[in-house]
Amino acid sequence: MxxxxxxxxxxxxxxxxxxxxxxxxxxxxxxxxxxxxxxxxxxxxxxxxxxxxxxxxxxxxxxxxxxxxxxxxxxxxxxxxxxxxxxxxxxxxxxxxxxxxxxxxxxxxxxxxxxxxxxxxxxxxxxxxxxxxxxxxxxxxxxxxxxxxxxxxxxxxxxxxxxxxxxxxxxxxxxxxxxxxxxxxxxxxxxxxxxxxxxxxxxxxxxxxxxxxxxxxxxxxxxxxxxxxxxxxxxxxxxxxxxxxxxxxxxxxxxxxxxxxxxxxxxxxxxxxxxxxxxxxxxxxxxxGWWTVDGEKMSKSRGNVVDPYAVIDRFGADAFRYFLLREIPFGQDGDFSHESFVGRINADLANGLGNLLSRTVTLIQRFCHGAVPAPDPSSITGLETDLQAAAESLMQKTLSHHLRRVEFNRTLEAIWGLVQLGNQYIDKTAPWVLAKNPDDAQRLHTVLFHAAETLRFLCLAVYPFMPDTAQEMARQLGLPYDFSRALLKAPVAWGDQESGATVVKGKALFPRVEAAASQSPAKPQPEASALSPKDEDNRITIQDFQKVELKVAKVLTAERVPKSNKLLKLQVDLGGEQRQIVAGIGKKYGPDDVVGKTIVVVANLKPAKLMGVESQGMVLAAGDQDVQGLVTFEDAGLEPGTKVK
Ligand SMILES: [Zn+2]
The missing domain is CATH 3.40.50.620 (HUPs)
Structure with missing residues (x-):
């Protein structure tokens, strides 16, 4: 079992x-x-x-x-x-x-x-x-x-x-x-x-x-x-x-x-x-730990709450998954900033993993008719044995070591160590130079095989963190992986990859976020809104707004709701109609402060009970957690019941 x-x-x-x-x-x-x-x-x-x-x-x-x-x-x-x-x-x-x-x-x-x-x-x-x-x-x-x-x-x-x-x-x-x-x-x-x-x-x-x-x-x-x-x-x-x-x-x-x-x-x-x-x-x-945003505690009143939906729509789920687990040790507090997020996308994802995949696939297409070549044992050097040793150690030891300790950032550090090694390997072996000399054909095949094999290991390693990316890597590398199966049940060995797999050039795994788009204008709002744009989905039509019946009301009486320091029970004149409204304004206003005031209420709100007291409407006030001011009229002679629009 x-x-x-x-x-x-x-x-x-x-x-x-x-x-x-x-x-x-x-x-x-x-x-x-x-x-x-x-x-x-x-x-x-x-x-x-x-x-x-x-x-x-x-x-x-x-x-x-x-x-x-x-x-x-x-x-x-x-x-x-x-x-x-x-x-x-x-x-x-x-x-x-x-x-x-x-x-x-x-x-x-x-x-x-x-x-x-x-x-x-x-x-x-x-x-x-x-x-x-x-x-x-x-x-x-x-x-x-x-x-x-x-x-x-x-x-x-x-x-x-x-x-x-x-x-x-x-x-x-x-x-x-x-x-x-x-x-x-x-x-x-x-x-x-x-x-x-x-x-x-x-x-x-x-x-x-x-x-x-x-x-x-x-x-x-x-x-x-x-x-x-x-x-x-x-x-x-x-x-x-x-x-x-x-x-x-x-x-x-x-x-x-x-x-x-x-x-x-x-x-x-x-x-x-x-x-x-x-x-x-x-x-x-x-x-x-907890996340702050640009060094500040996240709160609605600061307007810096990061809306995950907006981040995913703009940067993709995998980049978000990667950033959150890569940026800080799990257990410690972290800071979410636009700069560091975009920095990670460009450096680690676009220039790192994305580039390694894209150049390898391109090279195999250009020099090997799109099929992963077979390596030539006689042309293997220290570069290849180092790469193999690093990849095997990652898959057979490091991943398990860190993930059992819930050390996500160290796992990703280790995986990206191999990404870096892979890119350096291609730089050092320069397959585009080898391709110029027919005498180097065996060496060229060995190099491209090793690059593809490194990516196969990386594809398995990143899967838990970035499942869509792993699928796309497997597709481009021509790997028949079904990730719903226990692909790492038996240790993966270097060279398992059947040469001959057909690579497919696909879209960039992670497009670079360009400087213009990544620029962070003056704080605080523009940046926060870039990450949590109140996009079209949040806008309402005039018809939506007209559903809300706003009316002028005059406060007739007010008293505190027992056992609450926040709630006031108001009786208001709504023009030919008296209503009872429970308002959460008691920390800012006492009953005497509000009696006689001309205020704005939502008149068509379904009644609800607050601390057991029925409320037949809602008072408009400014503030988030704490009320900071009531919406009132300078002209106190306004007729109760007048429509507000
Ligand atoms: Zn408390």
Missing amino acids: PNSFYITTPIYYVNDVPHIGHAYTTIAADVLARWRRLIGEEVFFLTGLDEHGQKVQQAAAKAGVSPQEHCDRLTPQFRTLWEKLAISNDGFIRTTDGRHQAVVQRFLQELYDKQLIYRAEYTGWYCTFDERFWTEKDVDNGRCPDCQRPVEQLSESNYFFRMSQFQQRLLDHLEANPTFIRPESRRNEVLGFLQKPLEDLSISRPKSRLSWGIELPFDADYVTYVWFDALVNYVSALEYLPPQPSVDRWWPATVHLVGKDILTTHAVYWSTMLMALEISLPHAIFAH
Whole structure:
């Protein structure tokens, strides 16, 4: 029976569209999955979506749709991106799937029956953004220690998982398994975290505050905390997604890839949950770093969010895959800049690999009638034996060595070492000179054979990273490779290539990005927009705009929504009609600031509930995460109900 390799990405939270961070983890997982299949292992590669929780409920309310509708709308954004990026996942899980929910409820009931879940009153500081409570000592000047957003004091009765009971067992496990958390620096973080006493984990949310979740099997007034629900996906999926569903077959997972921000939830929550359920722990959790853009944190308000769709449309999926994994060690933070991306495309891809293929194919066509020639053993020199040794060492040792350690950048460095050697080989042997002298015909054949053989090795080596490129290389080299098969199960040997294969001249693998197009004008907008152009797809017609009914409204009364520092409940006059609107402007404005103001509202938004309060419209305001100003009129005498266009 072949080895099993079960790899997961986090399931992505559907409060927003996919960005570079989602693409990064998923590409990394894809490379490992493709490589393991290539060497003959059985692979199950799982990704999916985390669809419950407060932020999803809020995003849906903001969009004026039901949470399920919101999830259904966002799902294709992820699925289509994975197709465009050639992601070869075997399973795609959604936590709103009834089959997943049943497993979550079964696990909860099991822990409840074992008295590992209890109910208690809790008062603490709650961060809405992170959906979690903090203790007095955690809170920093009234702000969440994680995200720095203001926290609010909340008191509620909840169910708790006895996580604290498992602290020592988890420490022992980390001690006994030095590669359980990787890289080493992240392992040390987790060990540091576990130096403090571990608290029990609140695993419920009262429905009065949050209804969008999996109901607790033992108390219908509560839903499950979104992390408890989400983490279970790694096991629940195995019950119904693989071709022959089996937890025993695939569990424990070989590796969970996660971003560094969700390491604790995986290393601590998930591990202790599994211990309590008497399920073995995954072999490894690998936490990678974050991407900045041009040295700055990515954020909507800065307008520098890298839209993966736009990058792929302009530069191709393989160049994107290559850049993300080549630029920085997996595990460290990296910076995405237009210059470095274009620099890599031109130097490594166009001038490096692309050039090696194109010149080799051209030379074989020109001097050998388009068929890979047979080498002549008597004309082999040190140049050839060096090239062969480098290629064999790459395929038989280096690839496996680095990929088993999840060292993508070093793998690519090693592969590009061979690319460079191949180009130098052609420069040194100068086949165009050999071709001038009929006495050098055998030597010429030997050289072109070795160049083609180098490219065959490279084609196999780059496949996990750049699957489309590998296909195109194989096509141009006349190689009958079917990459869905375990082509590296047996070691590839130099000279396996049957000479006589017909090469085909094709398009350049990676066209150079010309200086004019690659020039980065003054910051910040033009450059960011080059990478994430708001292209035609994002534009709307006047008819689209006219669907939005904007009206002048006058604020009659305003009060704060209890337990929220952000929401104000407004009663507004809409001209012969009074409406209740809940607006997220409470951090900037108090109730007294807005009463009497003439504002603009979206009048035809579907009603939605915010913190349990119905909102029949939306107030226009400026700002992204935080509201910075209300849209008002200087002329306060405007008649409520007047159309705004
Ligand atoms: Zn927070």
